[in-house]
Amino acid sequence: MLLITCPVTNTDELVAERRIRSVVNHPTHIALHVECPCGGVHVYRTGRRWESARRPAAARPAPELTPA
Protein backbone atom coordinates (compact mmCIF):
# COMPACT_ATOMS: atom_id res chain seq x y z
CA MET A 1 0.00 0.00 0.00
CA LEU A 2 1.07 3.54 -0.67
CA LEU A 3 -0.03 6.69 1.10
CA ILE A 4 -0.41 9.62 -1.25
CA THR A 5 -1.73 13.14 -0.91
CA CYS A 6 -4.19 13.88 -3.69
CA PRO A 7 -3.55 17.35 -5.19
CA VAL A 8 -7.17 17.47 -6.41
CA THR A 9 -9.05 16.74 -3.20
CA ASN A 10 -6.11 17.62 -0.91
CA THR A 11 -6.69 14.51 1.15
CA ASP A 12 -4.50 11.56 2.05
CA GLU A 13 -5.39 8.45 0.10
CA LEU A 14 -4.23 4.89 0.68
CA VAL A 15 -3.83 3.15 -2.67
CA ALA A 16 -2.82 -0.38 -3.60
CA GLU A 17 0.52 -0.98 -5.30
CA ARG A 18 -1.29 -2.30 -8.37
CA ARG A 19 -2.57 1.23 -8.87
CA ILE A 20 0.96 2.37 -9.60
CA ARG A 21 0.76 2.77 -13.36
CA SER A 22 4.45 3.27 -14.02
CA VAL A 23 7.74 3.87 -12.28
CA VAL A 24 10.37 6.06 -13.89
CA ASN A 25 13.86 5.90 -12.48
CA HIS A 26 15.75 9.19 -12.53
CA PRO A 27 19.32 9.79 -11.28
CA THR A 28 18.07 11.84 -8.33
CA HIS A 29 14.68 10.33 -7.65
CA ILE A 30 12.03 7.85 -8.72
CA ALA A 31 8.81 9.12 -10.29
CA LEU A 32 5.66 7.15 -9.52
CA HIS A 33 2.57 7.55 -11.68
CA VAL A 34 -0.29 6.59 -9.37
CA GLU A 35 -3.94 6.00 -10.21
CA CYS A 36 -5.82 7.99 -7.59
CA PRO A 37 -9.27 7.23 -6.10
CA CYS A 38 -10.32 10.68 -7.42
CA GLY A 39 -10.05 9.26 -10.94
CA GLY A 40 -6.89 11.06 -11.96
CA VAL A 41 -3.31 9.95 -12.30
CA HIS A 42 -0.81 11.85 -10.18
CA VAL A 43 2.96 11.85 -10.24
CA TYR A 44 4.93 11.45 -7.04
CA ARG A 45 8.61 11.20 -6.52
CA THR A 46 10.74 9.57 -3.91
CA GLY A 47 14.42 9.82 -3.23
CA ARG A 48 14.48 6.29 -1.92
CA ARG A 49 15.53 3.25 -3.86
CA TRP A 50 12.81 1.08 -5.31
CA GLU A 51 13.27 -1.57 -2.62
CA SER A 52 12.45 0.99 0.05
CA ALA A 53 9.66 2.53 -2.02
CA ARG A 54 7.78 -0.79 -1.94
CA ARG A 55 7.21 -0.31 1.78
CA PRO A 56 4.34 1.86 2.99
CA ALA A 57 5.54 5.41 2.84
CA ALA A 58 4.15 8.88 2.52
CA ALA A 59 4.75 10.36 -0.90
CA ARG A 60 4.37 14.01 -1.58
CA PRO A 61 3.00 15.42 -4.81
CA ALA A 62 5.56 16.53 -7.37
CA PRO A 63 3.64 19.10 -9.41
CA GLU A 64 6.77 20.14 -11.31
CA LEU A 65 6.85 16.76 -13.00
CA THR A 66 4.58 16.13 -15.95
CA PRO A 67 3.36 12.68 -17.00
CA ALA A 68 5.46 11.12 -19.72
Ligand SMILES: [Zn+2]
Ligand atom coordinates in the same frame (compact mmCIF):
# COMPACT_ATOMS: atom_id res chain seq x y z
ZN1 LIG B 1 -6.35 12.42 -6.91
